[in-house]
Amino acid sequence: MPAEIYLNVAVGGILTGLVYGLMALGLSVIFGVVRVVNFAHGEMMTIAMYLAILAFSALKLDPLVMMVPIAAVLFALGYAMQAALINPFINRPEHSQFILLVAVAIIMVNVLLIIFGPDARNVMTSYSFDSFQVGPLIVDATKVYAGAAAIAVAAVLFAFFRFTYVGQAIRACADNYTGALVVGLNVKQLYALTFGIGAACVGAAGAMIVLIVDVTPALGPAYTLLAFIIVITGGLGSMPGALLGGILIGLTEAMAGLLFSPSAKSMFAFGLLVIVLLFRPQGIMGKRVA
């Protein structure tokens, strides 16, 4: 095989990885602040994907345009989930939270199944088969747009947490729960806001990934696992870590698909996860939590 193929596949993998990273960023933000592992993460991703498909097939709206409204819808969903379901579970043991979110995930997958049926659906845009050529490199246009949009959303999020009052308040909750209560922050509401923001990341990522991947209801659990792998590789709770982990996993999967067989690619992702867990359990960019 000529060397360009490797390079092409690697670039494609990195761009897809950026979208994965944005999805995982949502999980990481939620865990970093609320300390709840969202076991319904991939299922929320598929909800966003179906919203994008619906908007496209009914109104011919481009998924990249729909990214913002879909993120808003998912924000509302996430906010409501945290406020109504998860807040009462904040001080419950992990396995209790786990069952709660698994129940939510089961409901989500099967409601999608009832509405849309089990068949795979996709989006065919005018630029679906376009590609950019940079020297010997040929890159799918859809992946470039999706990757660029993922970086843009992540940048907005970084700015939000760094520079706005609300973003700083949320970080305060994450750093010191009791301290945040003492200075009079409404922690429950900030948690709901955080879960909403995490869900919005998923919404944006879901709208983008329909350009690259076909969607079925069964994709939910697979994406939940993928998000876990990414955030743990990058560092659970670390925002740059999630993006880096996404890129790393996207690259690993793409290369494994090329060198071995596409069906074995997730094995390499899990292999990477096991190695990271054993030698750097806090993740590549994570801080060790007790």
Added chain:
Amino acid sequence: MIAALFEGVLRHGLALLVVLFAALLAAPYIVNSYLLAILIIILYYAYVGQAWNIMMGFAGQLSLGHALYVGLGAYTAAALFVKFGLSPWIGMLAAIPVAMTAGAIIGFLAFRFRVGGVYFAILTIAFAEFARVGFDHFTWVGGSSGFFLPVANYTTSDLWTLRGRPVMFYYLILTMVVIAFVLCRILLRSRIGTFWLAIREDEEAARAIGIDTFRYKMYAVVLSAGMTSLAGVFFAFYYNNLFPEQVFNIARSIELILAPIIGGIGTLFGPILGAFLLTGLSETMHAILQGLGVDVPGAKQVFYGLCLLFVVMALPDGVWPWVARKLGLGGRKP
């Protein structure tokens, strides 16, 4: 020995236990073949739930990858039977060490490298998924196109090769549930059980008073893995077909831990009660939907999810502690 087993059990609790056991023994003579099949599924979940409960309920280590041990047990015994004609009873002797080794590797890596909590749970998922994809490419046992045991329409039952009618499987799984139950009771009342509970409640404190936490956590994982692999052997010979995509799927791992969580983590009756409730619920729903003429794939699961949501919100400790109080068996720690 026998008397010690029943020590501290209230008299009417004992009576209820005897009635339950008698009902289960007589069940095949009363119920039709459809209900018998459901009872087998219930007892299967009660057994794996009990095995999982040793790790989570007693020692406090959350495993979300128990499908790994089911799958390893199933594939080991099935391969020995199909490829070499060895009886599943010999297969069990191979399946247990295989699963125990897998459990020991995961436990060793996790506990030596201090991987705990959420991270440990995800590590167990990772190993199960790793096995799933691995077995998908393991062509000696059929790979992704599945591995099949020879089937025929049996009129007699051969216990040695486990080829036969559902009644045989029913009594087999009932025996397994009873043995697992008794074993768990013995363990809980022994020194090792006390150490596990200490680790579950506060690992730092347990270490401080001199408990070798690494060793006892390893015991819990290895024992749980070995017991779970027997469920796998049962699964292989009862269903006669194995697909990595199904056997090792994360959905299986989640299914098999729902019963003990719903029933009550760390209790002896929790897994059994939970299995009855969950499977009963799901089958009732199935019957109702069929009666209404509703044939929507997924409708059953949505309702299942809603019930799960309700139980976990209303009864955080599971259903058994609540039932035990109602039956006047409260106060007694099982």
